[in-house]
Amino acid sequence: SPVFTLVTLLGLATAAQERFSYDGYKVYSVTINSIQEAELLDVFSYDQRFDFWSKHRIVGKPIDVMISPSGQDEFESTLNYHNIKFEVMINNFEEKVQAQYNRLKSRARVDSGDVSFTEYMRHDEINAYLRRLEADYPNVVTTEVIGKSFEGRDRLIIKISSGGSDKPTIFADAGIHAREWIAPSTALYVINQLVEVPENSYLYENVDWVFIPVANPDGYEYTHDVERMWRKTRSTGTICFGADPNRNFGYHWGASGSSTWQCSDIYAGHRAFSEVETQALRDYLSAHSHHISLYVAIHSYGNWVLYPWSYADLLPDNADELQTVGMLYNDAVNEYNGNSYIVGNSAALLGTTAGCSDDYARGGLDIKLSYTLELPGGSTDGFDPPESDILWIVEEAWVGFKAWHGYVESSSANSSK
Numbered sequence: 001s002p003v004f005t006l007v008t009l010l011g012l013a014t015a016a017q018e019r020f021s022y023d024g025y026k027v028y029s030v031t032i033n034s035i036q037e038a039e040l041l042d043v044f045s046y047d048q049r050f051d052f053w054s055k056h057r058i059v060g061k062p063i064d065v066m067i068s069p070s071g072q073d074e075f076e077s078t079l080n081y082h083n084i085k086f087e088v089m090i091n092n093f094e095e096k097v098q099a100q101y102n103r104l105k106s107r108a109r110v111d112s113g114d115v116s117f118t119e120y121m122r123h124d125e126i127n128a129y130l131r132r133l134e135a136d137y138p139n140v141v142t143t144e145v146i147g148k149s150f151e152g153r154d155r156l157i158i159k160i161s162s163g164g165s166d167k168p169t170i171f172a173d174a175g176i177h178a179r180e181w182i183a184p185s186t187a188l189y190v191i192n193q194l195v196e197v198p199e200n201s202y203l204y205e206n207v208d209w210v211f212i213p214v215a216n217p218d219g220y221e222y223t224h225d226v227e228r229m230w231r232k233t234r235s236t237g238t239i240c241f242g243a244d245p246n247r248n249f250g251y252h253w254g255a256s257g258s259s260t261w262q263c264s265d266i267y268a269g270h271r272a273f274s275e276v277e278t279q280a281l282r283d284y285l286s287a288h289s290h291h292i293s294l295y296v297a298i299h300s301y302g303n304w305v306l307y308p309w310s311y312a313d314l315l316p317d318n319a320d321e322l323q324t325v326g327m328l329y330n331d332a333v334n335e336y337n338g339n340s341y342i343v344g345n346s347a348a349l350l351g352t353t354a355g356c357s358d359d360y361a362r363g364g365l366d367i368k369l370s371y372t373l374e375l376p377g378g379s380t381d382g383f384d385p386p387e388s389d390i391l392w393i394v395e396e397a398w399v400g401f402k403a404w405h406g407y408v409e410s411s412s413a414n415s416s417k
């Protein structure tokens, strides 16, 4: 029938969707000497040709920008005019993407229910792992589908607990930005260490852990199949797809540092919580926020531990505690392998970004400790580190998470005396 034919054709069109080419795209590394120079760069960030892989206000720390061929002359001449130093970090990004896709295509599937820290796992592999943990550790692990993504994928939350109710909880969202592949890997490693290493069971004696390892599965899968640097959800707009889910949360939504332009990478959505992905998180968190002690949004990249507010250059009333606890993460990692993180207020360090989950957790839900963690990036290899670097990064993060656990456990013990 004609209907069948149409459906078949649509199916073929989807299956054959061609991979987006980054041929001629360059990645620039810019070193700023003043906040004014950072603000000058900000102007470019509202133009789609300029994709800021990192963006901040720190003099001497590089800012990385991927630029399509049509924007490169304009960018270089503007920077030269203002005497701002830059270098080309990646000359043709397509070569990096092609190399990674070739590796992805040739890798074996992760055995169903297994986990890998030498590959970036696909969403179905990740869900199979979480469900296998629940089957194998029924007294410790529960999973829950908090809703479907826009394209109908199961969004799984995993809870690790020794039982009892309303224990202090560490909650982490990961992979809300599609292209930040190291974030789901990190959540999976912390889950793996907690559940599958018996010596670590003390870490969930008095504290519960809850993770949504792939908060934006449609985007995550799309970055694997089609467009490596996709960041947003995949909801249908009138002109462009998706909103930036980390500009879509309803606390001072749209105030600044987000865009009203659908095609922007930092499009805030047409209203707060316009995306089913943020709606379901809001509903889950609202129901459980009274016992969440620490919220962390896992992102990449740049080695930052950031705390609210993000929407404006202002500090919450417990900024001292946020700074102290943020430093625990840095200090633990630093002692472990010598790496360091910059800890501080998000708006002051990065510029304002309204509609983030960290602000919603702190302001909308009154979760006292709320962070955005920016993991290490891939440097000259591209946005994410190559698969061979996953393990050291997730091991490093595990050290930081254990430090946070120590604080949550001891502060809740003190407050219940």
Ligand SMILES: [Zn+2]
Binding pocket: 177, 180, 246, 299, 300
């Ligand atoms: Zn991010």
